Amino acid sequence: MGKHVDFGHSPRAREYVERVGSFMASEVLPREREYFTELRAQEDRWASAPSVIDELKTKAMAAGLWNLFLPDSTYGAGLTNVEYAPLAELMGRSLIAPEIFNCNAPDTGNAEVLLHYGSDEQRRRWMEPLLRGEIRSAFCMTEPEVASSDAANMAATAVVDGDTLVLNGRKWWSTGVGHPDCRFVIFMGLTDPEAPRHARHSMVLVPLDTPGVRIERMLPVYGYLDEPYGHGEVSFSDVRLPLDAAIAGPGRGFEIAQGRLGPGRIHHCMRLIGLAENALELACRRSVSRTAFGKPLANLGGNRERIAKARIMVNQARLQVLHAAWLLDTAGAAAAISELSQVKAAVPTMACEVIDMAIQLHGGAGLSDDFPLAAAMAAARALRLADGPDEVHLGVIARAELDRYRNGESR
Incomplete structure (x- = not known):
């Protein structure tokens, strides 16, 4: 690589990790049940978002935990992709957290498009209200x-x-x-x-x-x-x-799309690490608190090995995402094309496997809405198609790999 890769948190990232983690623990996670209860009670679930969302958005903005995804310090937190990664992972543990911090897709990608390619009028009319969380x-x-x-x-x-x-x-x-x-x-x-x-x-x-x-x-x-x-x-x-x-004028669509999808793809993967972590935590809690045939679930049917392999898969995926984020920060999207495709193919597949294991340990409850696992599976499985199916990304990776040999490059 030629450069030293250090995934230790910078002092700025460490501060944000502590602040976002504290806000998640004290404000977001305790209110999730309230959110879903209010949503399910609405006669028309499309008419309005549960009131807890705006309440928590106001608190997050006041706490300075707002637009954390945007590396531009004028409009966002000015964090690098490596610095943002652990924050997106924390948000990924909750289905409602990204909007509370104004870091939800597709608004993040759309805001970046307007920041980098939009006219002054387009930014004023659409980007700025988006970044204020008003639309x-x-x-x-x-x-x-x-x-x-x-x-x-x-x-x-x-x-x-x-x-x-x-x-x-x-x-x-x-x-x-x-x-x-x-x-x-x-x-x-x-x-x-x-x-x-x-x-x-x-x-x-x-x-x-x-x-x-x-x-x-x-x-x-x-x-x-x-x-x-x-x-x-x-x-x-x-x-x-x-x-x-x-x-940016007619004919610029593909150019803009490539600029948009680099950060967007990796943000999805960052959040999926948190989703998988949450599923693994639920699986472990279930496996040590429930018994069958006179034993804890953890001691039945190879479950200890499944949990161990899940831990390995989550940690591997996290490191791969951090490496892609580092390359995006240091060399740009064009140099990180293969690595972005690698995480986009690998991380949703990993998340699906870990969530499926957690569902199995929960039995019938894992298929219900009593736990967030079924909804998590739907989200993770959809991301194997969103921003390009696995097969497209594998093709990109293979082309980059083979081109080294066609061009006579040494390893």
């Missing part, structure tokens, strides 16, 4: 009618017509579009089919109340609708917007 957003890229693992297949269009853009098409798995505070989406569409392959598409800012935009349905993941955020199928029918709604 939410969604990202519309995947489509139901084409194999979206190849983004070049995109059929939805964003056609330039004089000084306007006209959008047509159908998107789905647009996470967050069901939220009552969702005010805009970023739509990616084909602008010029004759242009070079990676200059054909545009990203467009679309207010959700624009005529022609319609949420067709909300999509369940293993039966979970994930209210009040959700994953929507959205149609765009002759949606007309001014030309300046295009982020």
Whole structure:
């Protein structure tokens, strides 16, 4: 590598770890049951978020635990990816924590897009309210009618017509579009089919109340609708917007997408480490507190070995994520392409295995909503597809590996 890799927490990161950990223990985790109880009692779960969310967001902002994901010190905490990783892991232990710290996807990725590629007006109108936690957003890229693992297949269009853009098409798995505070989406569409392959598409800012935009349905993941955020199928029918709604101008969509997905992919993986840690903790507590056939569950059926292997897998994944974060910080996204794909393929698979083991140790209770394990499995399994399926990432890794030998590089 040529550089010393040190994953010890910097003094600044150590301070944030202590503060976020304390806030999670005293404010977030004790309120989770209240959140889900209030949500399930609502006649319309899409109408509003439980009041505990805004209450805790206000406290987190007052405590200076806000926009921790954003490395820009003007708008965020100014942390590196390595420094943010343990904080995202802490947040990942709770399904409600990311929004409380204003670090939830896809708002994080959308804010970074606007920070790096947006105009002053786009930042003022959309990014700044997003970073204040006043609004939410969604990202519309995947489509139901084409194999979206190849983004070049995109059929939805964003056609330039004089000084306007006209959008047509159908998107789905647009996470967050069901939220009552969702005010805009970023739509990616084909602008010029004759242009070079990676200059054909545009990203467009679309207010959700624009005529022609319609949420067709909300999509369940293993039966979970994930209210009040959700994953929507959205149609765009002759949606007309001014030309300046295009982020960085027409034809820049793929360039922006690559800039967006580097940090976004690793943030997902960071949170999944926390999700897996929580599942492992629940498994261990269950295995020493329940007995069957006269023995603790831990001493039955190879469970000690399963727990040991889970610990190894979580620790391996954490180190791999930290290495990818370090490379992203020190060399940039282009140099970390293989490592980002490695963690994106490895970490969700690890999380699924650990969560499945925890479900097995909980028996029937693990399949219910009495524990967060079934919802955790749905989230982890979905992330084996989000931001590209495993097969795409494995292809990227293999290409990078083989190119070393084609180009005559030594190991």
